[in-house]
Amino acid sequence: MTGILYVTDPGVSSTAQIDNLGKFLGFHSKVSKPCLVVVAGDYSDMTDVQEHEYFQQLVRAGLSEEDAEKRIGEEKAQPGISFYRPYQPPIPQPWYAADQLYCLYSDLFRMIESNTDVPIILNPGNHDLIRPYQNAFKDSKSGRIFNPEFKVEKLNGMNVAAIPGSQERLRFVDDRTYCWKDLSLNELLRQLTQSVEEHGQLDLLLTHMPPQAYDHESLLGFGCDRTPDWNLLPSRNMITDQGPRVGYNLTRQYVQIHNPHLVLSGHIEEARHAQDGTLRAGAIDKIGASIVVNPGGFFPNWFETSPVGALIDYQDGKVQSVSFIVGEGLSSTVRS
């Protein structure tokens, strides 16, 4: 068996959450003996990091702790303003969070390495900051962590490549996060194409942002790129209807042209399917001959009270089965 253990969007902001991820990977590595472990972004929950840092910054700027807290509370209460406010003037830049994020990434990567003994592939998301991520990645000493960003690496006989981040959104416009404008992504995809042409058929493509898919391509009903309908969402636990599909058309085109056998995506943490009348974490799309899997955000997950991931049996250039994992058990298995 060629098993791939996959989790995405851990969004950690504390040591306890890093431990939680380590335990999950350790348990499933022992039980399922995968030959490849993939942990995809968003690794950090930038919102939390920034709020804490913003608080410190306000105090350094002369506000009392009480006033700093009040200011943050007022800003958060303003309708229509996301708490990515620290990105905008007059608070000049997000680099104040870089050291803290670097430590977080380093701890996280060490935890992943210590719980598996096979090659590990990383792929940062739009919540990750480029410089601290890359520094922590370079510091890894095991030689088992790979970051095949816009290039093909051969791992366990598989051609693996990654498209990190997502497309531009207003609050992330800067050159420090993994967020692409269409034009710059086009250029990077050309690089990737060159690498694919040198290596041959892609086995595994990681795309943080799911490729756009259509309803008839969803194997389990909802799709890797479908959000809930936010207008009909009274609370996190009551998903009453399907919202739009928000996958990325450029990655879809890329998948259609290069037909990777397996595409692992994330970003849409609420990816889900229905089983016995209950919504469960995880979705599968089939675009052409490519199988796309998004297990949904690691933890906390919208539909499960334990951490989630996926185990994919990949043999002879073909996805044999996809199993979604919840906690220490298998949730549902789809065979092709």
Ligand SMILES: [Zn+2]
């Ligand atoms: Zn994301």
